[in-house]
Amino acid sequence: MSVITLSVNGKEVAIPEGVSLLEATRAAGVDIPLLCHLDGLEPVGACRLCLVEVEGSNRLMPACTTAASEGMAIHTHTHQLLDYRRMAVELFFAEGNHICAFCVANGNCELQNVAVQVGMDHSRFPYQYPQRVVDASHPLFAIDHNRCILCTRCVRVCDEIEGAHVWDVGSRGSHCHIVAGLDQPWGEVEACTNCGKCVDVCPTGAIFHKEDTTAEKLRHSDRPALLKAARDEHVWRNQ
């Protein structure tokens, strides 16, 4: 395995060749906010929170999808990036109906954590209060579209790890929503194996166990990475 070196905020780090800039920031001990990315799932670069500045490039690059290369110099917390991140989080809050006080994920929500991390205490952009629905047709789980941030983790975990591809994205733009099966009630989708991986990876309270009430949802976002390691490398990290 060859190793490359690059600098993150001026600090030199050595990482294996072929990994992403995200691994470089982790090696440097730098914490950047993530919402769509989850270890073990294919990165998509959709939430734009992990954008970093790369010296010599006039475009911001998502750390999760950009391959690290020898000699790169990246900056993760410039004034401008902090500004953009906060705005992105404001846009997330303004576009959905995120009422933490009632949410199953209150206190254990990645969107909430990211808001704290970027210092977003209020949104400068008006809340859109979209009309969204709750689908509780599944016997074990439910999906509350009001809380969905369209990270597509559920889509990816179901497709890549479980291999059922129950979830996908429907419509366009601000009308985008997660659809089950052929845009059916979740409970009618025969492909669903009731595995609950989508519940494990959902960063907010959008997908949850029906028995959870306010602030009771537990996340298990490390599971895709454990499963992937078990399958690809035959390493069972929980043993």
Add this chain to the structure above:
Amino acid sequence: MSSSGSTTPARQLRCCGASGCRSAGSEELQAALEAARDAAGHTAQELAIKPVGCLRLCGRGPLVACDGPGGTTLYGAVPPTEAGALIEAARLGDHGNDTLQTSRLDPQLPFFALQSSVVLEGCGQVDPESIDDAIAFGTYSQLRRCLHELTPEEVREQVKRSGLRGRGGGGYPTGLKWDTVALQPPGPRYVVCNADEGDPGAFMDRSVLESDPHRLLEGLAIAAYAVGADRGYVYVRAEYPLAVERLRKALQQARRAGLLGNGIDGTSFSLTIEVRVGAGAYVCGEETALLQSIQGQRGMPRPRPPYPAQSGLWGAPTLINNVETMAAVPVILREGGDWYASMGTAGSKGTKVFALSGAVTNTGLVEVPMGTTLRSVVEVIGGGVPDGSPIKAVQTGGPSGGCIPAELLDTPVDYESLMELGSMMGSGGMVVMGETTSMPEVARHFMRFSVNESCGKCVPCRAGTVQLAQLLDRFVERRASPADMAKLDALCRMVKATSLCGLGQSAPNPVLSTLRYFRHEYEAACRQPALCEQP
């Protein structure tokens, strides 16, 4: 430049049958002309009536060109009731007829005289539904020459020498892209023609598809040969039914003629081309989304790199160029890359086709050398605003471009100059705006377009454009505050810098460019204009 076949009768009427003229009644006119000719007892040998493609001046359709020994006379907006008079004029070669006075167009008009037809040379000359006519015009001769006489390297060399850059808007050097695909490790590769022309006010590619589809197929086949691909796709939007129909017909004819398929023209080169019809998403014009769509997936862009030239359709190296780029290739090979590079400016070579519309006298298709000033395009060729009032601004590049104010109209049209002005070349739509146009309204119009067409993958574009459109509402409705101005500025910069694909990154351009040149209009829309922060 035309090499018309020997069977062309001395006198003929060429009737435009492209979408613009069709909607103005060209089919009825052509039928009336045929009936009038028959009624007057003339045969098709004496006076041919030929359906052709775009004759450029779309705003005066239906257009008919009369060819005779004395030259060509062009008529526009001929009512079918005047068909008899037109037949008589064409047969006698006497174009002084008073009844046709109002329909006769002066060929010396700058609109025609200042154009240089390169990509459009066959548009309005060839019958788009006849491969024989296209071949008689010289189409496919360069494909044959490439296959028999040139190596793929030599073909790419000519394209590189031509300095041709992507006409879809990005302006990436075409030869470099071809090389990148050709030099990938051995394995399958694809060529794709992007005919998903979606910018409002852009109809260049549609005209090429409807008027001269065989030229596009020839360019695509040459590109496939040059990069070593044996499969190709043309991705056309469903909103262009006539283009799809003619393209499919052209493909069928080319296959029957042995110009596509296995062992083309007796060589070992094979190429299969398929038409894929889009389902109405503007974002599918973005190359990575387009490739997803061809693969049968949801049309959503993905981050680049890897670029399609390295990893495109089904992970294979894929060459993707738009219609105008592909259609320029046969001419470049015929006349040589150096000939093409002799036109245009240092950084932008050759000619560019523009679709001129809006508050302009001559609406239609314009092909001019790169570097022509905007003023000569919109004022001289376009004839300015119909009522003679001054032009306020010119919008180029559709929802990704910007508004260029009248005082900057002397800017030469090339990729860099337009970019410096905060606009972009885009695919070639040019919308002229008169003095009564409100700039915040223009910005909101384009922002609403982006709201509707955002794919929804990344948050700045999905949610940011919605907020921008609502902020612009406040300006249009004259209830904005100085804080809105600051918010508008900041959010535009954020959406531009952080969006995933070109659609989101360029969505704020109409706002940023109007803020730059017409800031006073935004300030005037604030309740307390004096408090607005200066940039």
